[in-house]
Amino acid sequence: MFHVVRSVSIKSVKFWEKASQTLATSTNLCIHTSLRELTTLGIKNAENLAIPSVRNDAVFLFTVVGTTGFLGVLAGQLPGDWGFFVPYLIGSISLVVLAVGSISPGLLQAAIGGFSSFFPDYQERIASHEAAHFLVAYLLGLPILGYSLDIGKEHVNLIDEKLEKLIYSGQLDAKELDRLAVVAMAGLAAEGLKYDKVVGQSADLFTLQRLINRSKPQISKEQQQNLTRWAVLFAGSLLKNNKVLHEALISAMSKKATVMECIEAIEKTE
Structure with a gap:
């Protein structure tokens, strides 16, 4: 549920009013946004931004299969019937994992999410990704209710009573769609600016598609692609342009600061 929060301070307006004005003058689906523009901005491998990453999935499955295979070989050295049955039992773990993935993908994704935390860059990616959503929403005047960097629960909650009604009634206009699209693509853009491969884009692209489906008038597939690229750009x-603010927010969010403390971190940084 969305709720109306406090109005922003005068100092807050100084930050987001300029960004909102720039957004208003930049919005135009008729203007084509090219991959070259994204590359020029500094986005790495711009042509692959919309391709879901399988890095975490592949490493998880490779680890499961490799580990069970290795243990199965060792178990084969057990004496008597143990050396026959135990390898089969261990080997069946891989089949169980695949079965769970087919029947309940959410459970498998939760396991993969937990496993992904062992990557050295995982927490750093999450903090940068979610801080980007937070900062861009703030700069564009969207109030923030809360956030989380917890594994499997990474999110930033926005609250706006007017937008809530427009989204749920399927009456989201072009102006608000553009603003929300930029916020939705902020995490992807943050990863693209820093890493060679973006791994957290699936949820963001799903959110953007949901917003597009709730907009009126409906836009064509070509316009959807252009909106996505433009929003990333x-x-x-x-x-x-606000790198220092982003870094300050990453630091605050990594320390589990409250929303108000995060906003203060932004406002105190110039």
């Missing part, structure tokens, strides 16, 4: 530009 605009979000990336905001993040590059």
Whole structure:
């Protein structure tokens, strides 16, 4: 549920009013946004931004299969019937994992999410990704209710009574769609500016598609693709131009600061 929060301070307006004005003058689905523009901005491998990463999935499955295979070989050295039955039992673990993935993908994704935390860059990616959503939403005047960097629960909650009604009634207009699209693509843009491969784009792209489906008038597939690229470009530009603010927010969120403390961290950084 969305709720109306406090109005922003005068200092807050100084930050987000300029960004909102730039957004208003930049919005135009008729203007084509090219991959070259994304690359020029500093987005790495711009052509692969929309391709879901399988890095975490592949490493998880390889680890499961490799580990069970290795243990199965060792178990084969057990004496008597143990050396026959135990390897089969261990080997069946891989089949169980695949079965769970087919029947309940959510459970498998939760396991993969937990496993992903062992990657050295995982927590850093999450903090940068969610801080980007937070900062861009703030700069564009969207109030923030809360956030989480917990594994499997990474999110930033936005609250706006007017937008809530427009989204649920399927009446989201082009202006608000553009603003929300930029916020939705902010995490992807942050990863693209820093890493060679983006791994957290699936949920963001799903959110953007949901917003597009709730907009009126409906836009064509070509316009949807252009909106996505334009939103990444605009979000990336905001993040590059406000890099110090982004870094300050990453630090605050990593320390589990409250929303108010995060906003203060932004406002105290110039």
